[in-house]
Amino acid sequence: MRIGVLSLQGDFAEHVQAFEELGVEVSAVKRPEAVLACDALVLPGGESTTIGKLCVRFGVGEAILDLARRGAPIWGTCAGMILLAREIEESDQWRLGLMDITVRRNAFGRQVESFEADLEIAGVPEGPLRTVFIRAPVITRIGPQVEVLASVEDKIVAAREGQYLATAFHPELTTDRRVEQFFLRMLEQSNG
Numbered sequence: 388m389r390i391g392v393l394s395l396q397g398d399f400a401e402h403v404q405a406f407e408e409l410g411v412e413v414s415a416v417k418r419p420e421a422v423l424a425c426d427a428l429v430l431p432g433g434e435s436t437t438i439g440k441l442c443v444r445f446g447v448g449e450a451i452l453d454l455a456r457r458g459a460p461i462w463g464t465c466a467g468m469i470l471l472a473r474e475i476e477e478s479d480q481w482r483l484g485l486m487d488i489t490v491r492r493n494a495f496g497r498q499v500e501s502f503e504a505d506l507e508i509a510g511v512p513e514g515p516l517r518t519v520f521i522r523a524p525v526i527t528r529i530g531p532q533v534e535v536l537a538s539v540e541d542k543i544v545a546a547r548e549g550q551y552l553a554t555a556f557h558p559e560l561t562t563d564r565r566v567e568q569f570f571l572r573m574l575e576q577s578n579g
């Protein structure tokens with residue numbers, strides 16, 4: 388089982404390292420063939436408009452959509468969550484549109500560009516998780532098949548829809564690997 392981390396831009400190296408710590412096979416991927424060789428894919432944090440443009444330029448977006456059609460689990464963090472969304476408020480930027488959610492970019496405002504919070508996340512056992520938010524988006528609408536996993540105040544910051552996982556925060560920037568383990572369980576389930 389091989390996890391791919393999309394490595395066009397953003398903090399992909401931290402995601403690779405997080406999965407290496409868990410002893411799973413993981414690689415940084417940026418070409419369509421490399422994406423298609425994965426069993427699951429992580430879309431990192433970074434700048435969603437930049438990652439989107441590079442996805443189009445290098446044909447990687449099509450490869451990710453093919454991978455999704457094969458049923459592979461895909462996890463987007465922060466900018467990656469924006470790329471997974473079907474709708475992005477006040478933006479026509481390119482996106483994969485795989486998840487039936489609407490997101491709002493930079494939703495916590497300029498005054499709080501980044502912050503940390505202890506969050507209970509549905510499906511993540513053993514108590515609250517320390518989460519790091521950096522110019523984070525939030526989910527402002529969910530489709531009927533989407534399960535909310537975590538909220539900050541009244542803002543949805545983690546959700547799952549079948550094979551797709553979206554987190555507005557950055558588990559790869561902490562030492563707690565429980566969200567990575569959650570994603571690995573999604574991969575195990577998808578393989579029956």
Ligand code: GLN
Pocket residue numbers: 431432433434435436464465466467469492493521522523524
């Ligand atoms: N604000 C960024 C965007 O809209 C996301 C920030 C991040 O990934 N840390 O793409």
